[in-house]
Amino acid sequence: MTRxxxxxxxxxxxxxxxxxxxxxxxxIVNALPAATxxxxxxxxxxxxxxxxxGYLLCIAALxxxxxxxxxxxxxxxxxxxxxxxRELDLDKSLFxxxxxxxxxxTGDNVPLGERLIAGLILALIVTAILLMLWRHTRPxxxxxxxxxxxxxxxxxxxxxxxxxxxxxxxxxxxxxxxxEISADAERTAFVVEEIGELGIPVMFLxxxxxxxxxxxxxxxxxxxxQRA
Numbered sequence: 001m002t003r004x005x006x007x008x009x010x011x012x013x014x015x016x017x018x019x020x021x022x023x024x025x026x027x028i029v030n031a032l033p034a035a036t037x038x039x040x041x042x043x044x045x046x047x048x049x050x051x052x053x054g055y056l057l058c059i060a061a062l063x064x065x066x067x068x069x070x071x072x073x074x075x076x077x078x079x080x081x082x083x084x085x086r087e088l089d090l091d092k093s094l095f096x097x098x099x100x101x102x103x104x105x106t107g108d109n110v111p112l113g114e115r116l117i118a119g120l121i122l123a124l125i126v127t128a129i130l131l132m133l134w135r136h137t138r139p140x141x142x143x144x145x146x147x148x149x150x151x152x153x154x155x156x157x158x159x160x161x162x163x164x165x166x167x168x169x170x171x172x173x174x175x176x177x178x179x180e181i182s183a184d185a186e187r188t189a190f191v192v193e194e195i196g197e198l199g200i201p202v203m204f205l206x207x208x209x210x211x212x213x214x215x216x217x218x219x220x221x222x223x224x225x226q227r228a
Contacts (some may be wrong), residue, residue, distance in 0.1 A: 011149025011210045015156060018206065022199050030191045037187070041194040048087055048194075054201025055084035061208045073135075075128035082125055083200070150210035157203035160196050167193035 029037060040046045058080050063070050070077070085091060091099040095118055096110045104110055104118050143151035166173075170189045171181055181189075 052087045075131040078128040150207045153207035160199040
């Protein structure tokens with residue numbers, strides 16, 4: 001039992017260390033000249049490249065962890081791959097309007113064949129997300145209530161995702177509400193958003209590495225949530 005609690009403390013200490021690491025990065029980058037910030041945070045720049053690498057490491061770690069059982073959670077691999085693709089803007093560059101844009105399916109200038117292919121891909125992604133929620137929400141919540149560090153890492157990854165969505169174009173989102181923010185505040189939000197995007201795969205990778213071990217031929221990967 002002592003070893004279990006020590007392991008949990010180490011897991012939570014790792015997460016706190018990662019949060020501090022990202023907070024320090026945000027502070028340092030926010031203090032840099034605007035030109036340097038733009039170079040670091042640009043599309044295809046340093047932080048975006050690290051984010052893509054982070055998702056690839058998540059996929060590799062998941063495959064290594066589950067080994068022969070990996071096909072049972074194919075949807076997790078797909079979700080991670082889609083998130084990596086979004087970092088590379090593949091959802092926009094490979095489609096006329098954008099895979100996740102309504103006009104891709106209703107616009108007149110989108111070829112029927114492309115519309116059908118996009119629809120099939122989107123349906124597969126939605127199926128993967130629903131399967132993920134159906135199979136893993138309950139064990140995730142159980143593990144979170146029991147203080148499992150891997151569940152905390154998943155929660156932090158979700159938190160980074162929500163923060164990224166809220167901060168993306170914050171000035172544009174607040175304008176209809178009659179709220180104006182200064183250029184400095186907008187720049188700070190941009191820095192936090194872009195560096196926070198890297199926090200998503202980092203936290204998911206931490207969750208995979210902190211996930212309790214189980215034999216690859218276990219009845220179902222979610223059973224691992226019940227272990228210490």
